[in-house]
Amino acid sequence: xxxxxxxxxxxxxxxxxxxxxxxxxxxxxxxxxxxxxxxxxxxxxxxxxxxxxxxxxxxxxxxxxxxxxxxxxxxxxxxxxxxxxxxxxxxxxxxxxxxxxxxxxxxxxxxxxxxxxxxxxxxxxxxxxxxxxxxxxxxxxxxxxxxxxxxxxxxxxxxxxxxxxxxxxxxxxxxxxxxxxxxxxxxxxxxxxxxxxxxxxxxxxxxxxxxxxxxxxxxxxxxxxxxxxxxxxxxxxxxxxxxxxxxxxxxxxxxxxxxxxxxxxxxxxxxxxxxxxx
Amino acid sequence: xxxxxxxxxxxxxxxxxxxxxxxxxxxxxxxxxxxxxxxxxxxxxxxxxxxxxxxxxxxxxxxxxxxxxxxxxxxxxxxxxxxxxxxxxxxxxxxxxxxxxxxxxxxxxxxxxxxxxxxxxxxxxxxxxxxxxxxxxxxxxxxxxxxxxxxxxxxxxxxxxxxxxxxxxxxxxxxxxxxxxxxxxxxxxxxxxxxxxxxxxxxxxxxxxxxxxxxxxxxxxxxxxxxxxxxxxxxxxxxxxxxxxxxxxxxxxxxxxxxxxxxxxxxxxxxxxxxxxxxxxxxxxx
Numbered sequence: 001x002x003x004x005x006x007x008x009x010x011x012x013x014x015x016x017x018x019x020x021x022x023x024x025x026x027x028x029x030x031x032x033x034x035x036x037x038x039x040x041x042x043x044x045x046x047x048x049x050x051x052x053x054x055x056x057x058x059x060x061x062x063x064x065x066x067x068x069x070x071x072x073x074x075x076x077x078x079x080x081x082x083x084x085x086x087x088x089x090x091x092x093x094x095x096x097x098x099x100x101x102x103x104x105x106x107x108x109x110x111x112x113x114x115x116x117x118x119x120x121x122x123x124x125x126x127x128x129x130x131x132x133x134x135x136x137x138x139x140x141x142x143x144x145x146x147x148x149x150x151x152x153x154x155x156x157x158x159x160x161x162x163x164x165x166x167x168x169x170x171x172x173x174x175x176x177x178x179x180x181x182x183x184x185x186x187x188x189x190x191x192x193x194x195x196x197x198x199x200x201x202x203x204x205x206x207x208x209x210x211x212x213x214x215x216x217x218x219x220x221x222x223x224x225x226x227x228x229x230x231x232x233x234x235x236x237x238x239x240x241x242x243x244x245x246x247x248x249x250x251x252x253x254x255x256x257x258x259x260x261x262x263x264x265x266x267x268x269x270x271x272x273x274x275x276x277x278x
Numbered sequence: 279x280x281x282x283x284x285x286x287x288x289x290x291x292x293x294x295x296x297x298x299x300x301x302x303x304x305x306x307x308x309x310x311x312x313x314x315x316x317x318x319x320x321x322x323x324x325x326x327x328x329x330x331x332x333x334x335x336x337x338x339x340x341x342x343x344x345x346x347x348x349x350x351x352x353x354x355x356x357x358x359x360x361x362x363x364x365x366x367x368x369x370x371x372x373x374x375x376x377x378x379x380x381x382x383x384x385x386x387x388x389x390x391x392x393x394x395x396x397x398x399x400x401x402x403x404x405x406x407x408x409x410x411x412x413x414x415x416x417x418x419x420x421x422x423x424x425x426x427x428x429x430x431x432x433x434x435x436x437x438x439x440x441x442x443x444x445x446x447x448x449x450x451x452x453x454x455x456x457x458x459x460x461x462x463x464x465x466x467x468x469x470x471x472x473x474x475x476x477x478x479x480x481x482x483x484x485x486x487x488x489x490x491x492x493x494x495x496x497x498x499x500x501x502x503x504x505x506x507x508x509x510x511x512x513x514x515x516x517x518x519x520x521x522x523x524x525x526x527x528x529x530x531x532x533x534x535x536x537x538x539x540x541x542x543x544x545x546x547x548x549x550x551x552x553x554x555x556x557x558x559x560x561x562x563x564x
Contacts, residue, residue: 012371019366023381029439030384032407033396045405049414091293098289102282110290114297117305119492119553123500123522124546127311127529127539128304152301157293182285211389213503218530229391236395236507243399250392257387262380272386272444273451 033254036247044243057248064235064245069223073231074252080146080227081209088151088205089198096160097186101172114154125152130218141225146216150209156201159274163197164190200271203264207257228253308539316536328540338541340516341524344430348501348520352434353494357487359438360445365475367446368453382443390440394507397436426517429509433518436504441497445490452486453479488560496549502526521545 031051036044037060038053064070098104099111129149134140167190175185191198216227226234232249235241261268287294315324332338363382372378385393401408401422409419422428456479464474480487502522505512511527512519521541529538 008371012373015366015369015371016373019372019378022363023378026381026385026439026443029393029396029400030388032400033392036396036399044399047405047410049407049410091296094289095293098286102286102289104283104286107286110294113302117301119496119549120305121496121500121542121545121549123525124308124542125301125304126525127535127542128307129300130530131535132299132304148296149300151293151296152299154297154301183288186289207387211387211391213390214526229389232395233391233507236391236398237510246395247399250395253392254388257389258384261384261387265379265383268386269383269447269451272447 030254030258033247033250037244037251039244039247041242041244044247056244057251060242060244060248061252062245063242064249067235067238067241067245068226068231070228070231070249070252072224073226073228076143076146076225077210077228080143081206083143084147084150084209085202085206087147088153088156089202091151092153092156092201093160093164093191093194093198094186095157096162097164097190099157099161100164101190114157118154118158126214126218129215133219141220141222145219146227149219150212150215153205153208156205159201159271160194160197162274163194167193196267196270199264200267200274203260203267204271210253210257308542311536312539312543314536317534321536328536331537332540332544337516337519337524338544341512341519341521341541342544344517344519345499345501345521347430348434348437349495349498352437353491353498355434356438356442356494357445357490360442360449360490361487363442363446364449364453365479367450382446384443385440386444386447388440390503391507393436393440394504397432397439398508401432423509424514426514429514429518433501433504433509436508437498437501441494445494448490449483449486452483456482484560488556491556492553495552499545499549 035050035053038055038057039050040054040056040059041063043050043054043056061070099107133145133149139145171189171193172185175189180189211229212227213229213233216230217233220226220230223231228249232246232253235246235249311321312328313323313325314321315327366372367375367378367382400406403409403419403421403423406422408422413419420428422432460478460482461474464478469477500522501520502525505518505520505523506526509518512523521544525538525541525545528534528541
């Protein structure tokens with residue numbers, strides 16, 4: 001028995017000896033992001049190796065704000081992500097509910113189109129979306145342009161359809177016998193029951209919107225209408241720019257999400273594991 | 279029945295409207311635009327115009343080659359690494375599991391712009407921490423940005439860092455759904471852990487692995503932000519230009535929508551082909 005447990009101990013030590021360096025390598029870029037954001041520019045571009053924080057974050061942030069209106073861009077990003085998340089959760093859970101709970105004409109076609117096109121790359125729709133929003137609707141550099149087109153995402157529909165179809169029929173039938181209207185059953189019976197799934201979906205959608213880069217880069221390119229990642233991206237590659245400032249911006253984009261991740265890890269992981277959003 | 283139709287479509291209508299306008303119609307529209315000459319006013323139908331140019335365009339073949347190269351090397355390495363992470367995170371011998379999970383899963387929430395900026399700084403030639411560390415252990419500096427091979431390696435390192443944990447989450451969830459008693463029976467029969475992995479875990483996990491592969495291939499196929507920001511517009515000299523970047527340059531720098539749509543449909547065709555091959559392969563072996 002003792003030889004068995006000492007073998008377990010040896011295996012456990014080997015496991016930690018392998019995994020710890022790998023974990024440190026994985027954390028290293030995030031650690032360096034924080035370190036860089038606290039260093040003056042002449043410290044970042046100096047020959048020494050610096051692995052500990054300095055006290056320059058506020059100066060760096062002021063440099064960033066001088067290079068681009070980052071606070072304004074953060075405001076746009078937060079409002080867009082909140083609105084997008086709310087609308088997307090509402091639309092996709094309504095659609096998922098219809099597909100899970102009703103038989104109706106054309107259901108097979110709708111499900112078929114959603115599944116049949118789910119593996120198509122987003123790049124395919126980029127050009128027509130841009131032509132439509134910028135030229136036909138004249139909506140470039142508006143909030144609508146940032147919020148509405150990305151609502152097409154169908155993975156939320158499939159996720160919610162799956163969630164609703166796993167609920168027992170009796171629940172809803174009982175309410176129907178009482179004469180409760182269908183939209184009230186959806187709002188007051190089904191949605192509260194689906195709360196964990198809605199939380200997982202909302203977190204993943206919020207993150208996707210917060211980090212979205214390509215579409216906002218294309219459609220909202222005017223300085224006053226840029227989201228935070230786009231505003232930060234315009235600075236990367238400029239010759240006269242504060243890299244400490246860029247890192248301060250990167251920290252402001254990343255650290256709130258890391259905190260949310262730690263607090264709501266369970267929902268995050270549930271959302272990703274279910275493939276709610278790719 | 280009629281009543282149910284009306285109810286169902288009332289719930290579906292808002293989403294279906296958006297889905298049709300911003301997804302289904304663009305898929306069709308993009309295909310049609312690829313057959314038009316779009317730099318004349320008005321656009322004119324010219325079936326061979328963009329596709330003919332595409333098959334004779336060295337820039338397209340360069341981007342295609344780079345994209346496939348990244349795909350063939352980066353995706354398998356990343357999925358293998360994700361598998362290692364998932365297996366080890368699942369081990370009952372692991373202490374402080376939460377810390378390790380945080381380390382590997384944290385990149386999932388980091389935006390492309392933020393991490394591109396960090397990688398650019400970490401790998402810079404003279405002042406980058408990576409070259410400083412290489413130097414300090416007696417290795418020569420690597421010029422990550424002016425030579426094609428290190429630049430490609432850098433793109434692959436960055437993408438792997440960002441997405442390995444994401445795939446590990448999916449694989450780990452898959453592993454945890456395998457019933458415990460399968461392993462208990464194998465352990466009673468004195469089957470080694472390694473054999474259990476190859477004969478129980480891997481076969482049962484195959485659909486999940488295929489799902490990860492498909493997601494990763496489609497993602498890598500459209501790689502844009504990393505070569506756009508880290509290696510600065512596909513540098514050095516187009517050495518890291520991808521199909522995503524070519525589409526961006528043609529569509530949104532040269533405003534050549536027809537040609538960009540042809541590039542987009544090439545990506546779609548590749549994604550569909552690879553997905554079908556994978557589905558077929560997994561079905562074959564079951």
